[in-house]
Amino acid sequence: MSNKSQWNKDTPEELRTRIIVGTIIGIVIVLMGIGYYFYAINYTSRGRINDFLNKREGKTLNSKFSEKIKCANLSTDYTVEQTLKDIETLELNTINLPIVINIDDLDSSNVSIYDNSLQRAKLLLDKIKGKKINVILEPYPWIANGSKYETEFNPTNKEQFFSNWENKVLKPIIDEIAIPYRVDALNIAAGFNKLENMEDEFCNMIDFARQYYKGLVTYRTSFWTTANWKDEVTKKQVDELNKKYENKLNNKIFSKVDFISIASYFELTDNDLNTVENLVKALTSSQRYLREQEIKQQVENFYDKWNKPIFFGELGFPRTTKASVEPWNPYLSKDISGQEQANCFKAYKQVYEEEQWFLGFSYFAVGNKDGDKMYYPSEKTVEVMKSWFDAN
Known part of the structure; x- marks a missing residue:
């Protein structure tokens, strides 16, 4: 018997019931479709970071993170095999995944994604599916074949650079990596010291990224130097250093991010x-050149200013003597000292681990230990790193 003939035999009340039920089912199907769209495309995050933010005086500031970040930056030449071993050895809950961005020179405005880096990232992400490892995605400037630092990058045509970075870097890695692999956070850029004063452009860049990516967004700024020298000879220098710090502290880029990242x-x-x-x-008070820089307090000032948790997006010490100097x-030194490297990390653990405003750290760097890898952790450092946030 066809459905049509059955409907012809229904009473008006039964027919009305069928119509109501059918309408409800249709609405449910539509809502499920809409829900799937927002889950698949406009998700917030897949990871455990997403529901936690540090508490201060017992009060939750918001609900973006569920735990502190115990992370490591992957070197640009990481291998999938070594990365998987390092995640397990260091007991990480997060990795900082670089996508290499080719830039010809320090004054160039043109940028392009290194396709091999993009494909390797996909291989790694396929391998860690189901392992409860959070991912911070980072476009990594590779300037003049890696011979020059992003901290000195200063493109001649800045307007063109920002447009290129948005459309040739951020949009493609969001489309190809961030969305399909549901990464937890996107670091839009890092260490562009000579561009940070272009606050509106960076804020626009963050807005651009948020149009397409609904996870967490950050920007990693570089460390800074101040001094408390009292003599008249150095007064001008002290004033200049302090002014640079104040400018960084008050930069409105940090009003737009979910958490503040610092290369420490x-x-x-x-x-x-x-x-x-x-x-x-x-x-607490640095000894280098007798500067007496109040490092911990200056870091905490960013939290006090912007009410955002602080994340050491790069924290590294070479496994040599003089590791704390530069x-x-x-x-700086050719003398190996795994103990000095370990002591530096142990000090950071003691100073920052229990602070409510401290979100976590990212160890620099793992994923490849062949050749000249002076930042790769010594055995003593590994033990220190494993002990971070044990109670969480």
Whole structure:
């Protein structure tokens, strides 16, 4: 018997019931379709980071994160096999995944994604599916074949650069990586020191990214230097350093992000070797050149200013003596000291781990330990890294 003939035999009340039920089913199907669309395209995040934000005085500020981030930056030449081993060894809950962006020179406005880097990222993400590993995606500037630093990058045509970065970098990696692999956070850029004063352009860039990507967004700024020298000879220099810090602190880029990322390569001491106790003191008042930089307080000031948690998006020390002198310089010493590297991380653990405003850190760098990899963790450092956030 056909459905049509059955409907012809229905009473008006039964017919009305069928119409109502059919309408409800149709609405449910439409709503399920809409829900799937927003899940698949406009999701917020897949990871455990998403429901947690640090608490201050017992009050939750918002619900963006569920746990502190225990992360590592992958070197640009990471291998999938070594990365999987390092995730397990260091007991990470997050990786910072770089996508190499080719830039010809420090003044160039043209950018392009290195396709091999993009494809390798997809291979890795396929491997970690189901492993509860959060992902922070980062376009990584590879300037003059990696010979020059993004901190010195200053394109001649800045308007063209920002347009290219949005359309040739951010949009493609959102479409090809962030959305299909449901990455938890996008770092729109990092360490563009000479461009950070272009606040409107960066804010527009973040707005651009949020049109297509509904996960967490951050920007990683570089470490800074200040000094408390009291003599008249250095007064101008001190004033200039302090002014740069104030400009960074008040930069409205940080009003637009979900959490504030800092590359924490602060210069701590002038010593070849240090006790953990001395390094803890140096994080409160730095000893390098007797600057007495109040590093911890200055970092916390960003939280106080913007009410956003602080994440050390890069935290690295070479496994050598003098690791605390210029942490950003892997070639300052040729004398290996895994203990000095470990002590530096132990000091950071003691100073920051329990702070409610501290979201976490990303160890620099893992994923490849062949050749000249001075930042790869020593055995003693591995033990320190495993102990971070054990109670969480």
